Structures are given as C-alpha cells and as structure tokens.
Amino acid sequence: MTVETKQTARPSFDAASLRGDLWIGGAWRPGRGGDPIDVVDPSTGEAFAAVADASEADALDAVTAAHDALPAWSATAPRKRSEILRRAFELMIERRDHLAELISFENGKALPDAIGEVTYAAEFFRWFSEEAVRLNGELGVAPGGANRILVQHQPIGVSVLVTPWNFPAAMATRKIGPALAAGCTCVLKPATETPFTAYALAEILAEAGAPAGTVNVITTSKAGPTVSAMLHDPRVRKLSFTGSTEVGRRLLKEAADQVLSCSMELGGNAPFLVFDDADIDAALDGAMIAKMRNGGEACTAANRFLIQSGIAEDFARRLAERMGALTVGPGYDPETKCGPMVNAAAIEKIDSLVEDAVRRGARVRLGGKPLDRPGYYFPPTVIEGVPGDAEIRREEIFGPVAAIATFESEDEAIALANDTEFGLIAYVYTGDLSRGLRVSERLEAGMVGLNRGLVSDPAAPFGGVKQSGLGREGAHHGILEFCETKYIAASW
Structure with a gap:
C-alpha cells in the first residue's frame, strides 16, 4: 500500500x-x-x-x-x-x-x-x-x-x-x-x-x-x-x-x-484502547482524529494503539487503508491532508523509533520510511505487533505513525495503558458504557476520550497526571x- x-x-x-x-x-x-x-x-x-x-x-x-x-x-x-x-x-x-x-x-x-x-x-x-x-x-x-x-x-x-x-x-x-x-x-x-x-x-x-x-x-x-x-x-x-x-x-x-x-x-504517551465490542467504524473515525490531527505532532496524539486481539487484524487493515488515502504535501496546498513535519530532527526521531520497533519484531503495513523529496516529510505509517520493549511504546512519536499492539483482557489493557511515566490523555472505545466508565476511572490520565477521538475544549480542564x-x-x-x-x- x-x-x-x-x-x-x-x-x-x-x-x-x-x-x-x-x-x-x-x-x-x-x-x-x-x-x-x-x-x-x-x-x-x-x-x-x-x-x-x-x-x-x-x-x-x-x-x-x-x-x-x-x-x-x-x-x-x-x-x-x-x-x-x-x-x-x-x-x-x-x-x-x-x-x-x-x-x-x-x-x-x-x-x-x-x-x-x-x-x-x-x-x-x-x-x-x-x-x-x-x-x-x-x-x-x-x-x-x-x-x-x-x-x-x-x-x-x-x-x-x-x-x-x-x-x-x-x-x-x-x-x-x-x-x-x-x-x-x-x-x-x-x-x-x-x-x-x-x-x-x-x-x-x-x-x-x-x-x-x-x-x-x-x-x-x-x-x-x-x-x-x-x-x-x-x-x-x-x-x-x-x-x-x-x-x-x-x-x-x-x-x-x-x-x-x-x-x-x-509530554504524553496516549493509549488508544479498542475493545472487541466497540463500533469499529466509530473507533477508526476517532483514531484518524486522535492520530492524524496535526500530522501526529500533538501531545494528545494517540501514541500506543492497544487493540483486543480478536479484532486487531481487521482494525490494522482498515486503519492502514484510511491513512494510506491521505494526500501528503505542503500544508498550505488545499488538497493536502498530511503536511510535513516541523524540521529534520523530527524526521530523524520518527525514523529511529520505527526502525527500532522493526528490529524488535514489529511489521510495517504502511509507509515506514521518510520521503525522498525537499522538505521534511514522513508518510502516514502503520506498524503492527509492536513489542513492549520497543522505544516507540515509551516515547512520544510526534508524527503520523500508528503503533499497534494487542491485549486479551480488560485488566491487561489497563495495565498496558498505565505502563508509562506519562498520564496526559487516554482514549477508550467500547460498546459497553459501564465498561467504558469503569476503565476510564482506572486509567492514570488527566483526560479520557470515551468513544471520542477529540477532547480539547476551552470550557474543559486540560492537563495531565504523573510526569x-x-x-x-x-x-x-x-x-x-x-x-x-x-x-x-x-x-x-
């Protein structure tokens, strides 16, 4: 793709x-x-x-x-x-x-x-x-x-x-x-x-x-x-x-x-949790906002996609289709949907994080390498099977890279989501409201998007916990x- x-x-x-x-x-x-x-x-x-x-x-x-x-x-x-x-x-x-x-x-x-x-x-x-x-x-x-x-x-x-x-x-x-x-x-x-x-x-x-x-x-x-x-x-x-x-x-x-x-x-290291009872189309809509807003250069960007194992393959395939359809080009071109990164150092960091994840066993489904053209362009990228020891699970990507891993149970999802020194925002998608509220309360984050990919609002308190x-x-x-x-x- x-x-x-x-x-x-x-x-x-x-x-x-x-x-x-x-x-x-x-x-x-x-x-x-x-x-x-x-x-x-x-x-x-x-x-x-x-x-x-x-x-x-x-x-x-x-x-x-x-x-x-x-x-x-x-x-x-x-x-x-x-x-x-x-x-x-x-x-x-x-x-x-x-x-x-x-x-x-x-x-x-x-x-x-x-x-x-x-x-x-x-x-x-x-x-x-x-x-x-x-x-x-x-x-x-x-x-x-x-x-x-x-x-x-x-x-x-x-x-x-x-x-x-x-x-x-x-x-x-x-x-x-x-x-x-x-x-x-x-x-x-x-x-x-x-x-x-x-x-x-x-x-x-x-x-x-x-x-x-x-x-x-x-x-x-x-x-x-x-x-x-x-x-x-x-x-x-x-x-x-x-x-x-x-x-x-x-x-x-x-x-x-x-x-x-x-x-x-x-900083942030936002988890994006999708349970197998979620509305997948709604989750994909939210993922595109949470990941691709500002090309992923946001502290609120979804950094770790944690998907319940039964739907992980379908979710990754459909997310790659959506991200692959985005036109990359100058930000000021009206047809552009994903602009350049801010500078060369940003490209180097994104590339390093993707390469580290691949060395440790992750698979690239879409993108994966900087574009060879003037300016600072990294294409929308989807990588799957990202292991827990990959740097991309620990550091902010600050770019258009969706790093996908899987979980089996609710408790495992929460443990994986909270396994970070950061706690700015988290995203949860589920069709069970009681589960959504229960998980939201247990997540160590200052903000939670429950079945939403965007939470920022001047009327809402914006901020995080931990570091x-x-x-x-x-x-x-x-x-x-x-x-x-x-x-x-x-x-x-």
Missing part, C-alpha cells in the same frame, strides 16, 4: 509582509542577542524570513514593561478586560484564513488543521472574556463563630509564558487569555520555528485594546539562559510552560529558586492558575 503525495506548491502568502522584531511595551524593537533567526518553511526546508534574537537584557526589558503595566491592568474593571478579549476573539475569526495560512507556512500543518486551530485558539479569548467577569470570591462564617471568612482571587502578577511550535496560536491564547482575564501581564516566548503566529496575536491584542506592556513577545536563539533570566527576576511570579517533560523538569528547578507558581503541560504536568488550562480552572487566593478574617 502506498501513500499519495503532491509536489511542493507555493502559497499565496506574502512572507515579505511579516514583522519579525520584538514586541515590548507596545512597540516593535530590534533584538540585541545576535543575528536574526531564520524561520524555515517545512514544506521546502528553505528559510523564508527571519525574526529578532532577544538577549537576556531584552527579556528583562520585557519583564519591566509587563511590571510597569501591571498596576493599571490589574485595577482595570473586569468588564473592560472582558471586552478587550472578546474583541481579540472577533479579530481572530475575521482573519482566520490569513492566520491559518501563516500557521501552515511556518508550521507545515495541513490547512484544514490550521483553520481548526485558529478557531480553537480564538475560543480561548472568548471563553476567558466570559470568565473575567465571573472570578467570584467566597464568604462564610468560621465554624467557631469568631469571624467571617472572606476569600478573594487576585492576579498573581507578571507571568512568563513559554509555548511550543505544534499549536502556535492555541498554546498562546490558552495562556494569554486567562492571564489577561485575571488581571496579569505577561511575556510570551514562542518557539523560534513558529514565531510569526505569536507576533500576529500581539498585533491583534493591541488592536483589540490591550494596553502597552500587558502582552510582550520575544524570540530568542538562547531559550535556556533567556528564560532563566526572567525566572530569576523577583518581579516575575508565574511560569506557564507547554513542551517536553525533559525541559519542564529543568524549568521547575529554575522556578524553585524564586518559588514561582508553575503550570506545566508536558505529564501540573495544573490545568481552560475551564474555570485556567483562570485560577493566574490568581493568588487571599483570605481576610473580619468580624461585624
């Missing part, structure tokens, strides 16, 4: 119109960290533009801008903050096609995925515009009757937001939205693979009315030292990070020096991550 591919086509997007300076204190300014950073189109492997390289001094200037803006912003009426976020939502929807093409251009994801991301990202501004006016406190009486208990939620302060390249719009709005809604100001450091989406959001927020200094955006080739400088500035009180568990561990150590509040959305992170984003929980809880004892 082969995968249909398309040759590279150039988009209508005008790269020359992009602004790549640092956004600090409501103004563009050059970076002082060194030569500009090239931004590469994954569809061709060629640089198409560059952004400023921030130094540690630039980063601290951004902290200063955020700190100076904090008193006025935290004192701004919740309704005013709400209206600014609502306007930012409206502007994102108005410019959805432009933003989607920008994301496809610098990230590589297929246009339908990029359009979906922009819509999803904008919803965080709308959701938190509504949460801004509902940040209620509490009032109670102490059990002994001595005093009243008043509880307030106050903005935590200057927040450092570090976001990855795989969802450059959604990961930014999921952090900026609650920070601004709570009355915090922030410094956003996006990945250098996808910086222009972040700068576009900065412009949208400024146009929506966010005061100068409330949102600052910096790009840097020296992420470690630059973020460290901000985390050791006593004016910074919050770190919100989305990225790998390895980097998250290092940042937690750095944040401990100033005892910073940390929200960490880290997949700390805290929650989205829902009412998301705004509380940017608040300090103050208790006032009073008598009257």
